[in-house]
Amino acid sequence: MTPSGSFSRLYSTAQVGAIVDALSRRAEFPYEMTYLGDGSEMWRDGEAPSNPAHASMLADLDTLLTRHAEQLLALAPLSTPVQIVDLGPGTTRPVRGLIRHLLDGARLAGYRAIDISAELLELAGENLRTDFPDHAAGFELCRGDFTGPDLARALAADDTPAHGGADPVRFVILAGGTLYNFPDPAQVLRHVRRAMDDRDVLLLTLRIDTGVDRPPFMDQVSVGGPHKPQQLAGLDLLAIDRSWYVTETGFDRSRSEVFVRARFLEPVAVTFDVGPEQRTVSFEPGDTVLVWRYLYHDGAAVAEQLKRCGLQVRLFEHGRDSQVVLVAATPAR
Ligand SMILES: C[S@@+](CC[C@H](N)C(=O)[O-])C[C@H]1O[C@@H](n2cnc3c(N)ncnc32)[C@H](O)[C@@H]1O
Incomplete structure (x- = not known):
């Protein structure tokens, strides 16, 4: 499969290269790239959360x-x-x-x-x-x-x-x-x-x-746990259907990081045009892609x-x- 049409309109060749590198080297969609295009709207909507x-x-x-x-x-x-x-x-x-x-x-x-x-x-x-x-x-x-x-x-x-x-x-x-x-x-x-x-x-x-009001998923990964729409915006742009993965929200103790990741239920292979070159990134069922992280110091x-x-x-x-x-x-x- 190939990314959605808006993906290639949104990102420069250098940015596509950086996304492919992040996906293939550290199984991550770089979160900063989700602020472009529709992701900006999603982020702005998230500025008025319903949770008091x-x-x-x-x-x-x-x-x-x-x-x-x-x-x-x-x-x-x-x-x-x-x-x-x-x-x-x-x-x-x-x-x-x-x-x-x-x-x-x-x-x-x-x-x-x-x-x-x-x-x-x-x-x-x-x-x-x-x-x-x-x-x-x-x-x-x-x-x-x-x-x-x-x-x-x-x-x-x-x-x-x-x-x-x-x-x-x-x-x-x-x-x-x-x-x-x-x-x-x-x-x-x-x-x-x-x-x-x-x-x-x-x-x-x-x-x-501060040691108080810690997120509940710190002790155990929460499948389908709290996440924001913009955290999935990168995978949407890759045309990865939301039914092909489950989200997991958790805490990586070794890095002191809260994270949201997608765990694939289906095999997924995405082929990118990076300038004149084509590069494919593949995931098997059970593989994960990190879509958001926050250092919790x-x-x-x-x-x-x-x-x-x-x-x-x-x-x-x-x-x-x-x-x-x-x-x-x-x-x-
Ligand atoms: C979490 S928002 C914070 C926005 C604002 N400072 C605030 O406190 O409400 C992150 C902002 O940084 C921008 N951003 C993230 N990574 C960036 C980068 N590497 N270079 C330039 N801007 C970046 C995003 O587009 C977005 O506007």
Whole structure:
């Protein structure tokens, strides 16, 4: 079989190659690729969950940057303007309060976002124009992958004259747990750290393991357990029928990761056009493909990982729900 028609329209040859590599080398559909096309709609719908506990946790995540704006500003030299560099802005929901705060205090030097999804950038632009009609024209929204060379572009020095004479400090934001969806978050952190200036501040918002309210499937894999529609969007694009597999939600203790995977009930072979070449990925009944992962670290492990990646934690604030945290870190000296 071959992927659906929208698959080849959606992804560049390099992205198809990356998907085939991830499927064949680590039996995974890279989750970041599901934010493109219809996956962006599914993700946006998931921002308004029907489960009240989940809705309240998301609302908490979305307000952390705004609630702690003054503490974040205290990490920058007095009166220095701040440029926001938003890595994976989604709909920009978590950063708009911070932008408002900086504008109100005449401290915003600029806003730049980089996202892999053209559809989410479109949504981000609409939301920014609605909330900041007088400023959004100067905001920069770039399509790209911040885990690769595009990051250097997003963090390139600004050529525009410095705001009020002082060089801005940059708040580099990775909000909404995005970091912990990658197979190797430490590699992404090191990449971001290398592109940062010494004065930049990295801001993360995450859900962490506090030992309470742990997901019920941590002790035993739940077949058909909780998963979101967008977590299956990649397999849909490959034209893999949902009746050909069961989903499993569980916890990989060796990696401290919560995961959703598909376990095939039928043999499946998908042939891809990767430029002029054809590549086939095959699965037998019983084989699995990972479709979503989230590193479920406690606070100490979050700080330890940042330290190993050359970053020093400067602020660690819990939300109203203690599982939700804002972490600010600066390059270690
Ligand atoms: C979990 S959402 C978070 C969105 C937003 N920061 C928030 O907190 O609501 C992840 C976002 O990062 C983007 N993204 C994921 N991986 C990316 C990558 N490698 N390069 C650029 N954008 C990426 C997705 O398209 C999506 O907009």
